[in-house]
Amino acid sequence: MTTDVHAVRWDLSDLYTGPDDPAIQQDLDAAEAEAEAFRATYHGRVAELAAEELAEAVARLEALEQRLARPAVYIQLLHTVRTDDPEVGALLTRVEERATAIGNQVLFFQLEWQGVDDERAASLLTDASLAGYRHFLETTRQYRPYRLSEPEERILAEKQLTSRSAWNRLFDETFARLRFEVDGERLSEEEVLSRLKREDRETRRAAAAGFTAGLQAQLPLLTHVFNTVLSDKSIEDRLRGYPHWLTERNLDNEASDAMVEALVGRVTDRYDLVARYYRLKARLLGLDTLHDYDRYAPLPGTQRTVSWDEARETVLGAFGGFSPRMREIAEEFFARGWIDAPVVDGKQGGAFSHPATPDVHPYVLVNFTGTPSDVMTLAHELGHGVHQYLAREQGFFNADTPLTTAETASVFGEMLAFEHLMGQEGDERARLGLLCNKLEEMFATVFRQVAMNRFEHAAHTARREEGELSAERLGALWMETQRPMFGDSVVLTEDYRAWWSYIPHFLHVPGYVYAYAFGELLTLALYESYREQGADFVPRYMELLAAGGSDSPEALVGRLGLDLSDPGFWDRGLTVLDSMVARAERLADSVGTLTG
Template sequence: MNWDLNALYENEMALDADLSDASVRAKSFETVYKGKLKELQVNEFLESIREYEALNEKLGRIMTYAFLRFATNSEQGAFYAKYQHEQSKIAENLLFFELEFNKLSKVKQEEFIASVPMYKFYLESLMEEKPYQLSQKEERILLKKEMTSASAFSRLFDEHFSRLTFAYEGEKLSEEEILSKLQDANREVRKKAAHVFTKGIKEHQPLLGYIFNMIKTDLASECELRGYKNAEQPRHMDNKITQKSVDALVNSAERSFHLVQNYYTQKAKLLGLEELFEYDRYAPLEDSNALYDFETSQKIVLEAFAKFNPKFHEIASMAFEKGWIDVFPKERKRGGAFSHPATPSTHPYVLLNHTNTRRDLFTLAHELGHAIHQYLSRDVGYLGSDTPLTTSETASVFAEMLVFDAIKDGLSKEEKRSLYASKIEDVFSTLYRQINFTTFERKVHAHEGELDLETFNRYWMEESQKMFGKSITLSKDYALWWSYIPHFIHSPFYCYAYSYGQLLVLALYGLYKRSDKEAFVHNYTQFLSAGGSQSPKALIKKFGFDIEDEGFWQLGIGEIEILLEEFKGLCDD
């Protein structure tokens, strides 16, 4: 099942026609408005920002098409690079707009903002970026260099990993396929898969370490040029949250690492093992033959969404029926999963690598949660639909909770115990593991100069050990496993957004179960529909929560404790 890109462009001729149109319009836009924003009347400013948004959406549509072709076939790298280059040239004609708006007097800015309420949050956020903006000439240089800086190393990482295969019992397996064996009931299979994976990435570590160092160096250079306080700050600004809020999240999570350690200590007993290793983390408690093929997973997810909100079912059904999803692993296809928002005038696109495990069921729910969020927010326009990472993970994790509740009913005690274990481990992966990733990144980016492989490995093991304590023995093999995490390369300091989303969802889901469900569904749908047109703090405040208060994060951790107590009850004879 492959996605249908015709909603974007039917062929390259149509793509190039749109590119040509964008180029002509962008040059005209620059001619009409550059150096003249301060002279515009409010109605003229409205016309200018609408055209600016339309041009950016057109470029977004072009780049979505190019990227999606590359995502399913790494040999399309040259094709993708061509359109990156053309997009960059056109973007130069638009570069002046945001810079010039930030040079207007505060009175003029407020006059314009009052006249275009749909763009209020976008423009106010733009004003906050003023201290970190450079001159137009400098911004143009950075834009020109973008393709040969971090994005080039990101592309190298993707292309390299998409070609890697792992030799397992006479077969050449993809990254997704070999890692899925860590969920096998047979310990020897898990152990061998972990060893094969480590062996496969070890010979590539020098390159992967170099790529990470270049990402680190490029980010440090940009932070120095723009005057950011540290490597995290640009991510927090993109996410529209404060350092205080992120620190509150990290501190709350690290103070509850004992929950992880207590769980894995109990799991070792249930598995009858004296010692757990990293390859035992996802071992199923029961040897279940249950497979979640794509058709079964589709049915479960649709039923869960329909029970929560018929609108969610309607959007997900369109995704299945109209070619929004590319489902199965294949040669040269990118690993992992994502939902690309595309543009408000089209629809999201979901990439999966479905291998029929229960985890794949939840991945399907997760990515469709993103797609629903992205589709609902299309009415706030292209500039307003760009949802910060912190709230963009809310819908995805919430969708997983809906599926969890949907399938747990009617299971035997043993099956339910296994499901609970799997869910708890997913929560740990989404929350605590991502905090490990974040604190690991903090160490990496705070390190003076380039890191050698031994230092990367040591930092990785130090942060991982904090989470697992004595409950899991981390072998020397595990020290290398930082090198396959794509977020470190594509989006530095992305990972805490997963933790953010997980605890937020747990708090929201607890509220959903204990409040007027009809009112909650209405408020939650409105929350998603707002996209990125309001700040996360303002959106979450509508539910009565304050994201800068450590007490808020404790609500989510309290829900984890409830989940663990329910699991413990299933383990008692």
């Protein structure tokens, strides 16, 4: 039986039966009562707790925060597929306000723990009773130099609802409603962007022009939103004393400044790979000049539409070829309504996997339009999903990983799907098409994300030094940071100046984007280890996923023989990319011309 992708909607009943489920209010009430009891027991006493008492307090706090997270997760997930429903939006606000107020009751705990002197904290963390929470407590203390007083922290938490999070919601709801005029059709963001992957060049050009026109119409709003988020972050960084706009993100990612600088430097030094590949692509497409709207064009004669069932079987086959357990977990997502797949009105664009809470399971959102890239996106998000599912055993505080290593499982899932497809394809022309698609996705993950990091750096720096930035100024910064990636291989048109404005990561998680490059290059190194070690690698990799965030990325990855502290580590992944470009060049020579 063929599955209609429009029937692939997630079932959130494992969280709550609906927005009117009385259990939502009951969980919030119970969390509030426990927060009050927790505060009465421990406020002002954290510094004097013995190790066993501290362990008991952390366990209570973990249970409380997991219960509080459940209604928040539910309404966030519901809102992503019903952004145009005012009742859902109102409930989202009510739950966020209540959760913030309850969270403020227990905010004192982390502040008092951060205030414990280093010698006593180190002594406590050697006690066996705190072994399960050691990493959580250690990472909490790394923010010690930047903490404010409890009243100040509570004010910032309360104001968050009407500052950055409010602007993010406005951005999301704007794009969910936005329609782009292309050849007489009104298309959503996902639909218009998918046309950039069509074989016909005029279709791509028209899609890019329609997308640009839609962005330009919204540019006053989007520029204001971006400026406000930049300013909000600048104010908070100043209040906390962060020395750099990226300091907070690096702390969250458990990545040293030196590690991130080495990553960015190594990637920008290899922009030549991007130009080399796109010169090859121009030849394959029979074009003298590639424009920005040509970047994702499929090679002639290699494009096809993929059904949802085909995508499902590709991903499950790829995962199963690596590990039967990985396939078994992924199958649950399809069988039990943990995926939301179609492009529909009111649904947020993009894709993600949300871990929900450890007592439930992750949920995956994609916007499936039937392109080969959508198969890779599905593999990517289910890689996250398998990771999050396995890491649940670590508990609420230790399940989540930093963004840097969170991308490892997703990119590994993509590599499995890619190699699976290449192994099944016997036609050299089609294999070249698959390889080019994969290279373009990898370039988008490594080089484009680092180029976007360079734009973020320029924008945050300029906002702090120059004040409010115009759309023209932001467009100039965008072009200045994107052109070096392509060199002379791709012409970035004037229309492309507005394309900074649709990228949600700049708003939702400032500084996020380098984590994609981190994860991609780390995964390429891991995948090389898999090729070398074969079946012996599989259980060690699955153990890495199951470890979640229970230790630092360096320690966890170190168990697989990789050293993230080595500045030259990133060259391993870049060398793989170089070899894949050479592989494409050899395939292109054997296939010959694809046009005419």
